[in-house]
Amino acid sequence: MDIELICLLAMLGVFLLSNLLLKLPVSISMVLGALAGAIVGGEGIPLRHLFEGTFTYVDTMLIISSAMLFMTVIQESGALEALNSVIVTHFYKYPALMLIMLMLVIMFPGMITGSSTAAVLSAGALVAPVLLLIGIPKEKAGAIIAIGSIMGMAAPPINIPAMLIGGGVDMPYIGFDGPLLLLTIPCAVFSILFLGLKHCRNLDIEKLESGLDLEVGKKYGFKLYIPILALFVLLIASKAFPAFPQIGTCLIFLVCAFIGLFTGRKFNFWEKALKAMDTTIPVLAKLMGVGMFIQIMTLVGARGWIVVSCLSLGIAAVYIASFTVMPAFGAISSYGAASVLGVPFLLVMIQQGRCSDIVVASCLSFLCCLGDLMPPTALAGNYAAQIVGLKYKPVLIHCIVPFVVCIAVGLAVMLNSLTFA
Amino acid sequence: MKKRIPLNYITAAVLCVIVIVLVIVLAMQFGLANEKEPIYPGPGVTDMKMLSTWFPALAGTNGDTEVYILDSGVEGASMLVLGGTHPNEPSGFISAIMLIESCQPSSGTLFVIPRANNSAFTCTDPQEAAPMRFTIDTNNGTRWFRFGSRATNPTDQWPDSEVYVHASSGQQLSGSETRNLNRAYPGRADGNFTEKVAYGITQMIQSEDITITVDLHEASPEYTTVNAIVAHERALDLATLALWMVEDDMKISVEASPKNLHGLSHRELGDYTDTLALLMETANASQGRLHGRIDSALVTSGVDKFYARAYGYGSLNVDYPETGISISERCARHITCLKEFCEVYDGDKGLISLGEMPSYDEIIRNGIGHYLSDPQ
């Protein structure tokens, strides 16, 4: 048995033991797992590596923190409630159309930022109250938001796993739009209709209106929506015009949150911001733990062991691993899955020379994105559950059918390109 | 089972003290990356200038870097060698240092920039777990060199946008390429830090009228372009001629620079200047995704059981023996090809020759350390 495999087992063992038996938080369990791997690998306590690993997702962590502040502001200012009443009162007669529109709203921030977390935290939180209002149960609403945010993350124009995989083989990020739309839109439409349609066939507008706050929208009018519009304008402008100053997604969220302080209901920002950060810190800690964990996996050779073991089984196994091991790796990190597994898998598939590179890369990136649903990190699932006020387990159970359908679609498109190209 | 640590000022104070101590210890350790490894200019070096000579905006920044000039005194063509575009690809860096310390051109002029992205030498990439330094034995003792990052240090340029838009072509790449010098060419005078460094190099090539530019790289052994010369279309003849000369020594291929892949030296320097732009890749296990345990020895010896296994499975594009691909062999490839580019160049700018240079076999037999200056 390779020493690298022993290290990997020690890491996973200590992680699971701490998390499941000792009931320690995921973040602390990851740290303990990383420490175990380093010690078994003969590295002692490599402070520098433990520390450096936590910096992997520092940008993502800043975006999550600032997005949370933005969400708090638009919730407290009344913009969310006002927007919900507008959507419901205008579209309640056409539930399927309304659901698909809501799904696109959930996906939109993910399409622009390439991050499922940003989608859940911004549009997901916008749409969640609407879903609950029209009678969709909490756990299914959570599942819809989780799946929608992942479809947004995978959909063009920005798909970061696709860029990571493409960057690893020097493939420019061109021509991905078509395949990615083909993968994401049908899956998104299916998911929301499957989960939501039967709960909102006959909507009673009077009952709906009694659950809506129609006043806040009237009181502040258009002013309420300025922070949301500013967010979309800034996000799009910073992507569409290279000349536009690159202030970064994090600062964009903060600027819009600041605007929101003056456009609606007044509230105690300090108190609400502290509360928002309180719920965010465990997720940030989890990301730091994941970074540390992967760095130690690399240091002791466990990362190499995983990749080489997948390659050792031959080309057929690489295809199988691409829709099993790769989404499962999302339990650690979906971006990690793209760079650790996606790149060598694509290289092996390209070597076979019987496939369309861009279609296969798109499919691989799509399968990586689905990893954001994998527990215990389950970034998308976790936050979606938080938004509807549940633990993430009941939400994830409702994600299973759409998840399987998405995997099947990803695989079908990949195998299709294999035969015809 | 649920025993909670009490939340009060005492536990908070204890945690703060622990954090402060850790930060001090770690800051000292990371600070080592700012210390430059010594380079000992050899008898061939006639001048040393900073890159800011050609683009003054770089002066005083972490992007300014040494340009060593080896003028033979005999009029002829010129060659620029870029080492350390990617400081996690050490054979390019070490080959550049070897030229500075032991090359004596006999005609034309050689320019060498050992640390093309100086900033990227001052950090390492999270998740790659690379050593901060590696060592090479010379005749008279051991020398250390930094192993850096593929990208500019974030303390010099940050944050990255989600998407990197290459300025002159509009091409979109992953945001992580924003700090990659070899995606920034031809650069911009008013661009970001990395684009400015690229601009400085482009300016230098233009004003010195450099005949041939060779960007020295390494790639992970599973990568598609490895053990290869990538040539701009105007430099294809030169690369092919050189290939014939070195074919007996090594397996190597020539690839034409793809027209739709922008920001790379072999594309943009060829398009935006008159230089003949070439790029070379050798196989470096320490930057790949398949390697086992990583340390200084992996960087220099290249011995790695997982790469040897992957080669057995047919997953690699290079022959990867159990005995590894050592840094001496990787440098020997770079040096031998550089020498041949000069020898076969037959253009209107006169001749260029690197003078007496060790052969491919000699470098591998004696080790690259043999051709580095001895530390005092």
Ligand SMILES: [Zn+2]
């Ligand atoms: Zn490189």
